[in-house]
Amino acid sequence: MFNTDDTIVAIATPPGRGGIGVVRLSGPNAQSIAGALLGNRAQLKPRTATLATLEEIASDNDTERIDQVLVTSFPGPASYTGDDVVELSAHGSPVVLEAIVKAAMRSGARLAEPGEFTLRGFLNGRIDLVQAEAVADLVDSVTPLQARLAYDQLEGTLSTEIRAIDTTLFDLIAGLEASLDFPEEGYHFIDRRKTVTAIVDISARISGLLAGGRRGRVIREGRQVAIIGSPNTGKSSIFNGLVGAGRAIVTDVAGTTRDLVTETIDVCGVPVRLVDTAGIRDTDNAVEVEGVLRARSVMAVADLSLLVFDQSRPFDNSDLQLLEETSSYRRLIVANKGDLPLAWSSDPFTAVSSRIVKATATTEAGLEALREALTAELVAEEPRRDSPAITNTRHLDLLERARGELDRAAQAVSTEISEEFVLADLQRARAILEEITGQRTTEDLLQHIFSRFCIGK
Numbered sequence: 001m002f003n004t005d006d007t008i009v010a011i012a013t014p015p016g017r018g019g020i021g022v023v024r025l026s027g028p029n030a031q032s033i034a035g036a037l038l039g040n041r042a043q044l045k046p047r048t049a050t051l052a053t054l055e056e057i058a059s060d061n062d063t064e065r066i067d068q069v070l071v072t073s074f075p076g077p078a079s080y081t082g083d084d085v086v087e088l089s090a091h092g093s094p095v096v097l098e099a100i101v102k103a104a105m106r107s108g109a110r111l112a113e114p115g116e117f118t119l120r121g122f123l124n125g126r127i128d129l130v131q132a133e134a135v136a137d138l139v140d141s142v143t144p145l146q147a148r149l150a151y152d153q154l155e156g157t158l159s160t161e162i163r164a165i166d167t168t169l170f171d172l173i174a175g176l177e178a179s180l181d182f183p184e185e186g187y188h189f190i191d192r193r194k195t196v197t198a199i200v201d202i203s204a205r206i207s208g209l210l211a212g213g214r215r216g217r218v219i220r221e222g223r224q225v226a227i228i229g230s231p232n233t234g235k236s237s238i239f240n241g242l243v244g245a246g247r248a249i250v251t252d253v254a255g256t257t258r259d260l261v262t263e264t265i266d267v268c269g270v271p272v273r274l275v276d277t278a279g280i281r282d283t284d285n286a287v288e289v290e291g292v293l294r295a296r297s298v299m300a301v302a303d304l305s306l307l308v309f310d311q312s313r314p315f316d317n318s319d320l321q322l323l324e325e326t327s328s329y330r331r332l333i334v335a336n337k338g339d340l341p342l343a344w345s346s347d348p349f350t351a352v353s354s355r356i357v358k359a360t361a362t363t364e365a366g367l368e369a370l371r372e373a374l375t376a377e378l379v380a381e382e383p384r385r386d387s388p389a390i391t392n393t394r395h396l397d398l399l400e401r402a403r404g405e406l407d408r409a410a411q412a413v414s415t416e417i418s419e420e421f422v423l424a425d426l427q428r429a430r431a432i433l434e435e436i437t438g439q440r441t442t443e444d445l446l447q448h449i450f451s452r453f454c455i456g457k
């Protein structure tokens with residue numbers, strides 16, 4: 001399925017217009033195809049930008065100029081893909097870029113699949129699987145913290161740690177095998193106490209990696225937060241305040257919002273999809289009924305709901321109902337309109353364990369406490385730069401499985417089970433670690449990972 005012998009081509013810059021657009025070629029014929037497009041006039045020096053005119057043979061054998069381009073050649077194996085790579089920087093018009101791709105295809109190149117450049121880099125051993133996944137994460141990042149963690153993984157921080165653990169495990173296995181293989185040298189019985197300590201040490205290092213994993217995953221995948229409440233409590237005002245723009249309609253008419261309104265905001269590096277919803281109430285209006293249905297379904301899937309109440313209005317039965325209806329959801333209770341006189345005769349939240357925050361949606365300062373509470377709910381401590389944070393579920397699952405094998409091995413040693421079983425557990429743990437970095441993979445897995453890339457990467 002992965003043909004790596006041919007030359008691939010794709011536009012590497014995003015769709016649409018731009019100052020510059022880049023077309024990338026990779027494969028054994030990258031240089032000759034680029035040469036043909038440039039009329040074989042330009043001398044390409046490795047890793048040096050050369051100004052050239054790009055043209056193609058028109059139907060009547062005349063040449064037709066396409067654009068003036070900057071061409072850079074990266075001979076393999078020291079290139080992104082490990083093969084010969086040529087990058088053509090043209091004027092960023094989709095028409096020009098497509099003409100270049102078509103001309104390259106007429107000269108024998110094949111249109112690249114999503115992620116195929118990076119896949120080749122992986123297959124050629126330029127990067128490991130963790131780094132390849134980090135490329136996609138970096139391209140997809142929407143907050144600076146996401147970008148930073150992805151870049152750390154691309155630099156190899158995580159790969160290095162996993163390989164180090166793998167090497168320690170390898171040494172341990174080799175030592176155990178030797179003591180089993182050469183009983184005459186007096187090592188017949190492995191030192192069980194030492195072996196357990198060694199296994200427990202390795203397991204602890206994996207636990208260390210896993211410890212930051214939950215937060216890492218939150219940063220990579222983001223969170224969805226629904227704003228829920230009775231009509232007119234100020235949900236859309238809160239939404240607009242957090243988004244920093246008048247995105248949702250705000251009026252003093254109860255039942256203003258009917259549809260879901262969504263924006264992504266950055267909460268301390270975590271991308272948060274904030275969803276404004278229709279005020280929940282019993283109504284005969286068909287449009288509003290649908291809006292309320294949608295509000296409830298968003299609440300059911302959201303990671304957190306901001307449950308908004310208007311404290312300038314007496315706490316009534318419908319408020320109480322809403323409080324009960326949401327008791328099983330993860331929620332943050334917001335007592336809004338803090339600038340107006342309090343109309344609640346008693347504290348309605350005495351029996352509630354959720355975090356409660358006062359807010360005034362109409363002023364910047366009035367939202368500060370809400371912002372802080374939101375951060376506290378969604379974000380724990382920020383990972384340090386030098387600690388390789390795990391962000392990817394695939395890595396988390398595999399590390400947990402590896403730790404499981406190690407714990408089983410440690411158990412087996414201490415319960416005097418035959419050494420062969422211990423070795424088998426340790427070998428399995430190694431195999432799992434190697435799946436993370438991609439020393440062992442399957443075609444299905446690669447297909448799955450690289451299909452989420454964009455074309456040209």
Ligand SMILES: Nc1nc2c(ncn2[C@@H]2O[C@H](COP(=O)(O)OP(=O)(O)OP(=O)(O)O)[C@@H](O)[C@H]2O)c(=O)[nH]1
Binds near residue numbers: 234235277359363
């Ligand atoms: N004084 C004061 N007025 C507020 C505050 N928050 C919202 N309002 C006003 O309350 C009214 C309703 O605000 P919205 O944000 O539209 O309320 P909503 O909950 O989205 O309403 P629906 O979409 O109808 O459910 C508007 O007139 C807002 O200006 C606040 O903190 N203080």
Ligand SMILES: [Mg+2]
Binds near residue numbers: 237248256279
């Ligand atoms: Mg609204």
